[in-house]
Amino acid sequence: MDAFAQQLVNGLTLGSLYALIAVGYTVVYGIVQLINFAHGEIFMIGAFGALSVWLIFFQGNTALWVLPFMIIGAILASVTTAVLMERIAYRPLRNAPRLAPLITAIGISVFLQEAVRLFYGRMPFFDFPDAKQRVPFPQIAVVTGPAFEVAGVTIQRSAIFTIGCLLMSAAGLWFFVNRTKTGRGMQAVSQDPDTARLMGINVDRIIVVAFAVGATLAAVAGVAQGLQVTNINFRMGFLAGLKAFTAAVLGGIGNVWGAVVGGLTLGLVEAMAVQFIPGTFGGSPWKDVWAFGLLILVLVFRPQGILGAKVVDRA
Amino acid sequence: MSKIRFSDEARTKHASKCPPLAIVGGALMIISGLLSWSFDNRILGDISIRLYPAGIQLYAMMFGILGVILGVLLLRRPPWMSPARGLRILGITAIVFLVWVLGSIAIKTSGLINLNEGGWVALVGAALITLAGTLSPDVTIDVRKWPRLSSALEIVIIVVLMAVLLFVVAYTLDIQDGVIFASFLLAIIGMVGGLLGTGFGGYLGFISANNRRPLMLSALLVAFLFPFTQNGSDANMSIATQILIFAATALGLNIVVGLAGLLDLGYIAFLGTGAYVGAMLSNSAFSTVGWHPPFVVVMLVGAATAATFGLIIGTPTLRVSGDYLAIVTLGFGEIFRLAMFNLDGNNGPDLTNGPNGIPAIPDLKLFGFDFGAEHVIAGIPLGRFSNYYFLLLLLLMFVMLVFVRLNDSRIGRGWVAIREDERAAEAMGVNVFGLKLLAFAVGAFLAGLTGTIKAHQDTSVSPDQFIFLESAFLLAAVVLGGMGTVMGVLVGATILKLLPEKLREVNDYRLLMFGLLLVVMMRFRPEGLVPNKGRQLEFHEDDTELVELVQAVHLQEAK
Numbered sequence: 075m076d077a078f079a080q081q082l083v084n085g086l087t088l089g090s091l092y093a094l095i096a097v098g099y100t101v102v103y104g105i106v107q108l109i110n111f112a113h114g115e116i117f118m119i120g121a122f123g124a125l126s127v128w129l130i131f132f133q134g135n136t137a138l139w140v141l142p143f144m145i146i147g148a149i150l151a152s153v154t155t156a157v158l159m160e161r162i163a164y165r166p167l168r169n170a171p172r173l174a175p176l177i178t179a180i181g182i183s184v185f186l187q188e189a190v191r192l193f194y195g196r197m198p199f200f201d202f203p204d205a206k207q208r209v210p211f212p213q214i215a216v217v218t219g220p221a222f223e224v225a226g227v228t229i230q231r232s233a234i235f236t237i238g239c240l241l242m243s244a245a246g247l248w249f250f251v252n253r254t255k256t257g258r259g260m261q262a263v264s265q266d267p268d269t270a271r272l273m274g275i276n277v278d279r280i281i282v283v284a285f286a287v288g289a290t291l292a293a294v295a296g297v298a299q300g301l302q303v304t305n306i307n308f309r310m311g312f313l314a315g316l317k318a319f320t321a322a323v324l325g326g327i328g329n330v331w332g333a334v335v336g337g338l339t340l341g342l343v344e345a346m347a348v349q350f351i352p353g354t355f356g357g358s359p360w361k362d363v364w365a366f367g368l369l370i371l372v373l374v375f376r377p378q379g380i381l382g383a384k385v386v387d388r389a
Numbered sequence: 390m391s392k393i394r395f396s397d398e399a400r401t402k403h404a405s406k407c408p409p410l411a412i413v414g415g416a417l418m419i420i421s422g423l424l425s426w427s428f429d430n431r432i433l434g435d436i437s438i439r440l441y442p443a444g445i446q447l448y449a450m451m452f453g454i455l456g457v458i459l460g461v462l463l464l465r466r467p468p469w470m471s472p473a474r475g476l477r478i479l480g481i482t483a484i485v486f487l488v489w490v491l492g493s494i495a496i497k498t499s500g501l502i503n504l505n506e507g508g509w510v511a512l513v514g515a516a517l518i519t520l521a522g523t524l525s526p527d528v529t530i531d532v533r534k535w536p537r538l539s540s541a542l543e544i545v546i547i548v549v550l551m552a553v554l555l556f557v558v559a560y561t562l563d564i565q566d567g568v569i570f571a572s573f574l575l576a577i578i579g580m581v582g583g584l585l586g587t588g589f590g591g592y593l594g595f596i597s598a599n600n601r602r603p604l605m606l607s608a609l610l611v612a613f614l615f616p617f618t619q620n621g622s623d624a625n626m627s628i629a630t631q632i633l634i635f636a637a638t639a640l641g642l643n644i645v646v647g648l649a650g651l652l653d654l655g656y657i658a659f660l661g662t663g664a665y666v667g668a669m670l671s672n673s674a675f676s677t678v679g680w681h682p683p684f685v686v687v688m689l690v691g692a693a694t695a696a697t698f699g700l701i702i703g704t705p706t707l708r709v710s711g712d713y714l715a716i717v718t719l720g721f722g723e724i725f726r727l728a729m730f731n732l733d734g735n736n737g738p739d740l741t742n743g744p745n746g747i748p749a750i751p752d753l754k755l756f757g758f759d760f761g762a763e764h765v766i767a768g769i770p771l772g773r774f775s776n777y778y779f780l781l782l783l784l785l786m787f788v789m790l791v792f793v794r795l796n797d798s799r800i801g802r803g804w805v806a807i808r809e810d811e812r813a814a815e816a817m818g819v820n821v822f823g824l825k826l827l828a829f830a831v832g833a834f835l836a837g838l839t840g841t842i843k844a845h846q847d848t849s850v851s852p853d854q855f856i857f858l859e860s861a862f863l864l865a866a867v868v869l870g871g872m873g874t875v876m877g878v879l880v881g882a883t884i885l886k887l888l889p890e891k892l893r894e895v896n897d898y899r900l901l902m903f904g905l906l907l908v909v910m911m912r913f914r915p916e917g918l919v920p921n922k923g924r925q926l927e928f929h930e931d932d933t934e935l936v937e938l939v940q941a942v943h944l945q946e947a948k
Binding site (some may be wrong): 081108109111163166167170171172173174175176177178180181182183184185186187188189192274312313316328359360361363366367369370372373379 | 596646650652655657702705706709712713716717719720721723724727728730731767856858861864865868871897898900901903904905907908912913915
């Protein structure tokens with residue numbers, strides 16, 4: 075039972091991270107039917123943004139009040155990248171054949187990874203560490219440090235932070251989507267872009283907002299990941315992005331709450347697979363395989379995902 | 390590039406001044422080749438001596454000669470040509486070429502001061518050519534006025550072009566200096582771009598549509614002759630075999646992506662399947678399987694295994710929207726790599742030796758022919774890589790045959806229909822699911838086939854050869870060359886494999902460039918460098934000139 079509870083906590087932590095990133099996929103997909111393959115890189119750039127802010131302004135300082143500034147830095151870096159990406163690469167392709175934006179997305183993904191790898195340590199004016207290897211991430215007081223023990227279950231402080239981030243982000247997102255004018259505009263555009271345009275909604279602006287919203291949550295996830303793993307690297311976005319996309323499909327792509335549910339489910343499945351699949355195919359070497367296997371199973375038996383958003387088929 | 394334009398009035402007013410401008414510009418570039426470019430005789434071959442053109446000076450003269458020819462053509466324009474457009478492209482690439490060359494000289498000799506008059510004269514010439522091209526009025530090409538030559542003459546043109554191709558390839562591979570290599574490449578781009586810009590490309594397409602068989606034969610001949618130009622050196626042959634493997638794999642991917650329009654991001658896994666099967670069934674001491682059949686059987690087993698994987702992955706995902714396929718194949722690619730990494734006996738059965746892979750795969754021996762040994766044919770020694778080169782060439786021909794035959798069949802037309810509009814295709818009675826699955830399985834089969842040879846050529850397989858980036862490279866080759874074409878993929882694969890080998894200076898930036906390349910290509914030239922004309926039309930539906938060209942070629946083919 076202890077093992078189960080422990081994996082439950084681990085799974086929820088991992089799942090929260092996936093959920094935060096998955097929202098970005100699903101929001102963009104819901105509006106422009108585009109798999110923003112480079113979203114994992116936005117997450118990575120968020121982590122590097124937070125690190126940069128810390129290195130420039132607070133180097134050596136690990137007090138809790140630094141954290142909000144780091145998160146703001148992460149969000150700034152991610153949102154800027156995402157908006158530029160939309161503006162420069164995706165917008166001109168809006169009426170192109172479907173394959174074009176997907177290929178562009180792969181290009182952006184490779185480009186961003188390499189740009190960070192090659193240029194992060196060589197920026198003029200700033201003395202940043204070389205990003206070709208792992209870069210240590212500052213360990214902020216209170217949210218990192220000795221773990222809690224509750225009834226035999228170890229709970230890392232960073233895990234609580236990650237889950238807390240998801241809860242707060244979800245609340246914020248709910249408020250934004252349902253209670254603000256822009257949020258309702260987003261709902262309208264995702265239902266029918268042409269009619270939404272006729273109703274006076276600036277569709278281009280909504281698309282930018284969708285990218286920005288996804289980037290914001292990914293940036294928060296980037297900080298959470300940095301605190302949890304204690305280091306970051308330019309490759310961290312690839313697998314995380316892939317998993318998060320799996321989570322988005324699992325929950326029902328296009329549905330914001332689906333992304334959250336899907337992320338948590340995927341995290342739990344992975345954690346449980348590590349613990350409970352017997353024999354030589356269990357354990358952590360195979361957990362990614364089980365996660366992708368789950369994706370394939372979902373596509374076979376329930377392509378619309380857990381929450382069953384309508385499958386938009388404009389292929 | 391077409392953004393830099395003069396007003397229409399200015400262009401009509403100055404139309405008569407353009408041909409002399411172009412001729413003078415071309416002449417200046419020719420003269421520049423005879424002048425000295427730098428005080429320093431240690432750089433870029435020796436370009437400091439007057440009246441003795443070498444390397445870069447020769448390239449500048451080539452620009453000049455083409456400039457003069459196009460200038461003369463501008464004076465007496467054949468109705469099927471637009472020399473002005475050619476001049477524009479030629480001039481702009483010449484400027485890029487010169488900026489690159491002069492910049493490199495300046496960096497290598499620490500300062501622009503070390504430049505001699507030659508470079509500056511050439512720059513003026515290039516500027517004049519560009520001006521002439523930009524200032525000429527636009528003309529419409531009349532493709533019905535193509536000259537009708539006797540078919541013997543057309544064949545001669547093709548053979549000459551092929552011979553030039555062989556020479557250029559052998560020459561390119563011989564260049565050791567990265568800067569000279571890049572400038573030669575720029576020169577070639579300028580020449581070819583300038584010629585194609587005039588509308589010559591359409592005419593060439595027309596000739597080759599007339600003479601398919603001689604074209605194929607001479608191309609094959611050129612490919613088979615290539616190892617004999619190397620004098621037994623294995624350095625370039627090793628690159629050439631890499632290119633062939635890459636090209637064959639990319640061509641297989643092109644069936645999936647280019648013909649059927651299915652984005653497969655885990656294609657490298659099928660190559661990997663073939664390679665691992667080839668390695669496990671080989672006589673390697675590290676092989677984990679007790680069965681070692683003859684290689685022909687191994688090839689079939691490898692290909693069939695890959696195709697089976699293709700069916701397993703394809704069956705669930707091809708039923709849902711295309712975007713899912715991209716991600717599921719990506720996931721499959723990762724599963725494959727992880728599985729090969731893990732199956733070392735500790736996690737699951739011992740099949741692949743885990744991260745170490747299977748080394749020491751022996752060379753092939755087919756029908757008494759030892760691929761590891763050197764053979765002498767007609768006095769020219771052919772080393773190990775040359776042997777594999779011939780085998781891979783056969784493989785590439787087979788893949789090309791499959792590609793072309795499928796594309797020209799009912800199946801190929803079905804794929805086009807699916808690619809353009811899946812629902813309409815379904816409504817017309819096309820078996821959408823079946824055809825997609827077929828494309829997927831054929832692609833996997835061909836990759837598996839290639840993989841078995843790759844295992845022997847590389848002598849080892851390991852999981853890190855089959856990472857996602859390799860799939861991205863393959864996709865880049867397809868996109869760069871042109872989706873749905875054979876020529877395009879060959880060009881794309883050659884560029885992507887050759888450039889990093891020759892440009893060691895920028896090797897670290899290779900991936901960055903690839904990423905950028907994908908984005909830029911999709912934005913500005915989604916049909917690729919060597920597009921299928923019909924396919925190009927899908928991207929540029931309102932280009933009337935293109936419509937006419939496509940019609941003319943189709944008419945000729947129908948005859």
